[in-house]
Amino acid sequence: MSIPLVDLQSQYMSIKKEIDSIIAEVISKSAFIGGPYGKSFEEAFAQFCGVKHCVGVGNGTDALFIALKTLGISAGDEVITVANSFIATAEAITMTGAKVVFVDIDPRTYNMDPNKLEECLRTRNSKPETRNKVKAVIPVHLYGQPADMDPILAIAKKYNLKVVEDAAQAHGAEYKGRKIGSIGDMACFSFYPGKNLGAYGDAGAIVTNDDNFALKARMFANHGRIGKYDHEIEGVNSRLDGLQAAILDVKLRHLLEWTENRRKHAYLYNEYLKGTDLITPAEIDNVKAVYHLYVVRIRKELRQKLQEHLKSKDISTGIHYPIALPNLKAYTYLSHSESDFPEATRASQEILSLPMYPELKEIQIQFIAERIKEFSSKK
Numbered sequence: 001m002s003i004p005l006v007d008l009q010s011q012y013m014s015i016k017k018e019i020d021s022i023i024a025e026v027i028s029k030s031a032f033i034g035g036p037y038g039k040s041f042e043e044a045f046a047q048f049c050g051v052k053h054c055v056g057v058g059n060g061t062d063a064l065f066i067a068l069k070t071l072g073i074s075a076g077d078e079v080i081t082v083a084n085s086f087i088a089t090a091e092a093i094t095m096t097g098a099k100v101v102f103v104d105i106d107p108r109t110y111n112m113d114p115n116k117l118e119e120c121l122r123t124r125n126s127k128p129e130t131r132n133k134v135k136a137v138i139p140v141h142l143y144g145q146p147a148d149m150d151p152i153l154a155i156a157k158k159y160n161l162k163v164v165e166d167a168a169q170a171h172g173a174e175y176k177g178r179k180i181g182s183i184g185d186m187a188c189f190s191f192y193p194g195k196n197l198g199a200y201g202d203a204g205a206i207v208t209n210d211d212n213f214a215l216k217a218r219m220f221a222n223h224g225r226i227g228k229y230d231h232e233i234e235g236v237n238s239r240l241d242g243l244q245a246a247i248l249d250v251k252l253r254h255l256l257e258w259t260e261n262r263r264k265h266a267y268l269y270n271e272y273l274k275g276t277d278l279i280t281p282a283e284i285d286n287v288k289a290v291y292h293l294y295v296v297r298i299r300k301e302l303r304q305k306l307q308e309h310l311k312s313k314d315i316s317t318g319i320h321y322p323i324a325l326p327n328l329k330a331y332t333y334l335s336h337s338e339s340d341f342p343e344a345t346r347a348s349q350e351i352l353s354l355p356m357y358p359e360l361k362e363i364q365i366q367f368i369a370e371r372i373k374e375f376s377s378k379k
């Protein structure tokens with residue numbers, strides 16, 4: 001039994017008829033850019049997130065960049081994000097000219113630790129050279145686990161910061177009864193093919209309840225214009241194309257069912273992995289996690305051996321992410337050491353992502369857990 005980390009093929013096969021017919025329809029109407037498909041998906045996705053506006057863009061990285069530009073972030077500003085994420089979160093900050101500032105994670109959830117956020121703001125505001133420079137914070141709902149938004153929002157309010165949620169991995173997740181995407185000033189989604197809601201190419205979206213932010217983001221993403229040649233500002237070209245929008249609209253209708261499957265799989269893994277020395281994912285109280293990834297934790301010296309053992313049984317695994325952002329070569333200019341972010345650094349050496357996708361079967365989860373138990377008893 002060969003088990004991939006994600007399986008896009010079986011998902012496509014399950015909705016092939018709908019997808020093939022919508023692709024043919026978009027092509028027959030040449031509705032490639034703009035047009036009815038983008039509008040229809042934006043409306044449906046805004047409703048799904050419980051917000052007023054959705055602005056489709058080219059990808060999730062652009063969504064973050066455009067959201068920050070919309071909020072007026074620019075050179076001289078600082079934006080805080082979390083040390084454990086995909087590099088895109090930090091890249092988007094740098095792209096605006098602002099400086100990226102990292103804070104460590106809560107080791108239980110691998111998400112931003114609100115205490116560390118406050119500590120970071122206190123420190124930066126205590127020094128004249130960084131006082132009041134931080135203008136925004138980007139919490140990331142990593143692996144589909146909602147970040148602890150209430151304390152983050154309270155700190156943001158206290159320090160007058162805008163909040164941009166990085167929801168690239170968290171379509172449909174909920175935090176204390178609120179949909180992820182509806183909590184911050186703006187939220188950004190990626191529809192990269194492997195995401196919980198994935199396009200058949202690159203795509204992304206910004207969602208917000210603020211009319212003005214929505215208008216500005218839409219303008220900036222489309223060369224700074226609303227009409228054909230009335231460019232009010234210089235912007236960028238980052239639009240959600242018609243084919244991707246139509247595909248996403250079809251897939252959105254299945255997302256609730258796919259999400260429930262992911263959640264069931266996660267709970268089955270938790271059960272079947274009992275008795276091993278792996279640490280299984282923790283959900284904080286009152287959240288609905290959507291398990292973009294199912295990430296376990298194992299002692300550093302055993303991780304590679306477990307990965308190899310599983311590989312020898314045809315089970316693929318991944319590491320998200322093997323190097324905490326501040327420790328990447330790309331950020332050596334910030335002169336951090338691993339001890340600045342002890343939790344993110346330790347997690348990066350111990351985490352392991354097991355296969356997770358809606359079409360996974362209980363028998364496969366059982367098989368994976370048995371192979372892990374076999375490994376635990378051999379070591």
Ligand SMILES: Cc1ncc(COP(=O)(O)O)c(C=O)c1O
Pocket residue numbers: 059060061062085086088089140142166168169189190191192202203204
């Ligand atoms: C947490 C996070 N933020 C941002 C992005 C960027 O999204 P994209 O790949 O669509 O640019 C991704 C996805 O790759 C991500 O996982």
